[in-house]
Amino acid sequence: xxxxxxxxxxxxxxxxxxxxISLIMIFYMSQKEGFHEDEMFTYGSSNCTYDNLFQxxxxxxxxxxxxxxxxWVEGDLGKTxxxxxxxxxxxxxxxxxxxxxxxxxxxxxxxxxEAKDYLxxxxxxxxxxxxxxxxxxxxxxxxxxxxxxxxxCSFFPDTFSKxxxxxxxxxxxxxxxxxxxxxxxxxxxxxxxxLTVILFGLSMGGISTVIYARMYMxxxxxITYYLYLTLKIYxxxxxMDRKTKVEMVIATxxxxxxxxxxxxxxxxxxxxxxxxxxxxxxxxxxxxYILNHVLSAIIGLIIYPIAIYHIFFSYRGVGGATALQxxxxxxLWSFIQLLFKAYSMPxxxxxxxxxxxxxxxxxxxxxxxxxGYLLLILVPILxxxxxxxxxxxxxxxxxxxxxxxxxxVGIMLGLSSFSNKVVKxxxxxxxxxxxIIAIVSIYGLITKEPEHMYRGYSNHIEIANQYSHxxxxxxxxxxxxxxxxxxxxxxxxxxxxxxxxQLEYLKDNEELENTNEFILCIKSYIGEREEKMNQVLxxxxxxxxxxxxxxxxETDCVIxxxxx
Numbered sequence: 001x002x003x004x005x006x007x008x009x010x011x012x013x014x015x016x017x018x019x020x021i022s023l024i025m026i027f028y029m030s031q032k033e034g035f036h037e038d039e040m041f042t043y044g045s046s047n048c049t050y051d052n053l054f055q056x057x058x059x060x061x062x063x064x065x066x067x068x069x070x071x072w073v074e075g076d077l078g079k080t081x082x083x084x085x086x087x088x089x090x091x092x093x094x095x096x097x098x099x100x101x102x103x104x105x106x107x108x109x110x111x112x113x114e115a116k117d118y119l120x121x122x123x124x125x126x127x128x129x130x131x132x133x134x135x136x137x138x139x140x141x142x143x144x145x146x147x148x149x150x151x152x153c154s155f156f157p158d159t160f161s162k163x164x165x166x167x168x169x170x171x172x173x174x175x176x177x178x179x180x181x182x183x184x185x186x187x188x189x190x191x192x193x194x195l196t197v198i199l200f201g202l203s204m205g206g207i208s209t210v211i212y213a214r215m216y217m218x219x220x221x222x223i224t225y226y227l228y229l230t231l232k233i234y235x236x237x238x239x240m241d242r243k244t245k246v247e248m249v250i251a252t253x254x255x256x257x258x259x260x261x262x263x264x265x266x267x268x269x270x271x272x273x274x275x276x277x278x279x280x281x282x283x284x285x286x287x288x289y290i291l292n293h294v295l296s297a298i299i300g301l302i303i304y305p306i307a308i309y310h311i312f313f314s315y316r317g318v319g320g321a322t323a324l325q326x327x328x329x330x331x332l333w334s335f336i337q338l339l340f341k342a343y344s345m346p347x348x349x350x351x352x353x354x355x356x357x358x359x360x361x362x363x364x365x366x367x368x369x370x371x372g373y374l375l376l377i378l379v380p381i382l383x384x385x386x387x388x389x390x391x392x393x394x395x396x397x398x399x400x401x402x403x404x405x406x407x408x409v410g411i412m413l414g415l416s417s418f419s420n421k422v423v424k425x426x427x428x429x430x431x432x433x434x435x436i437i438a439i440v441s442i443y444g445l446i447t448k449e450p451e452h453m454y455r456g457y458s459n460h461i462e463i464a465n466q467y468s469h470x471x472x473x474x475x476x477x478x479x480x481x482x483x484x485x486x487x488x489x490x491x492x493x494x495x496x497x498x499x500x501x502q503l504e505y506l507k508d509n510e511e512l513e514n515t516n517e518f519i520l521c522i523k524s525y526i527g528e529r530e531e532k533m534n535q536v537l538x539x540x541x542x543x544x545x546x547x548x549x550x551x552x553x554e555t556d557c558v559i560x561x562x563x564x
Contacts, residue, residue, distance in 0.1 A: 017194050018177045021201035025210050029166050034457025037484040039213035045135040046149040047121045052135035054118045054483050056497035057105040107505050115489035119160045126154040137306045140314045144257040145215030169210045169217040176405050179224040192412045195437045200408035202441040205342025207450040209401040215259050216401035222255030223265050224405045230269045238285035252296035264387045268380030276372050332389040338397040344444030357414040377410045454554045464491035471511050471518040500526050506539040517563045524556045
């Protein structure tokens, strides 16, 4: 009876802690002012029915124009397939058509209604999952997160809110916390559950994962869920009952459909498990385990066959293995430093902690041959970091968000094991660990801030509201980054999106000729700004401009008002 009461009390306390951390997440979310372009792209991919990008030259890009006007036949799948096969087998015809259409594309004025339409679900577009699937197939990511985001947005048609995606991330954060508790209970370390959740949930990396409008919190959950099931199989002498087999398929398929980086972690676990089964002569269990994963792979590819191209041939998959600039070791060191940053650790402290934990894990595995479960935690983490450092296009922490819960589990297990070896008093060890985690968490909350806050973007919104009826000209570089300014495009009556090499489109522009002032935003990293401002004056016939706002931080923009 006492054990049951104690267990229930532990669950209540754990739930309260998770609730408090969730409130802290909500606070940081309320402070988030702007968005990364990938966040806006995720919203557009989730909700737009005609293109996954807010195009500067119209509604659709050239490929979609061909698909919708020359290939797709409403209500006739056979004819659609016939058209698709024709253009696939007549590359010259397709290239000719592509060149003909793209030659007619040029920047046009976009209305705030078009911007809103890109980001939101119209009444007649609710639960249009086929569009979401198609948009993601044209991108290089699996569709699960966008399907969930579209579902939430479908309950609130014609409405955009940062809290829609946040609700998804928060739910999966809470689920991840309870999955961490399951792992700790399975390993006989339930007393570390709360500390592990605090370490992860109050870290800058953990908070950043939740407030980032992408699939990484979803990924983190399924990685944690998959590890729990793997450890459960390991602890059960490699045997899988029917329920575990079903759960493993679900976790594997949904993890794969969340983010392809899930595969890296899963491969790490899979290799360790196969080696352990071979070593322990578990032939029957090995066959069952392999077949379970083969089944998962088949189901995943049947659901999303374009993944083969994404993973093996796209610029972000295996084909993007040389995406990062610089030597591999330099890139690897950069990602290791980002992990230190995730837990607000100074580099020197991080190096000491990393060397110490790795040394201790290796020592424990060598000394005790039954510590194979440590390999199931350590190897997938190391493999993920090593591969991410090779294939990720940018040196950013977000590519490691998925392993942060598992990494937190590993850190707590290492600290606990080492402390118990030194102190040999479980209660004192728990107190010491509590103090350490409290210091680390409080230090991070006081001195650091999560990523993706985009401080200063509220100034953009304030200016947009003040000059909403003036034409808005956006000058950037590249075909993609302008969607970071989608909230502004939803406020200004009309917006013109230009590359810094397209200023000639300002010549004899009727929209600018019929007004006495307009607002211009230019990316701060674009060089020769004064020269470009003079070009704007020359092309538009305006005589003056004044700077309204300048930011070299996360928004990277300078805003001007031009007058005649």
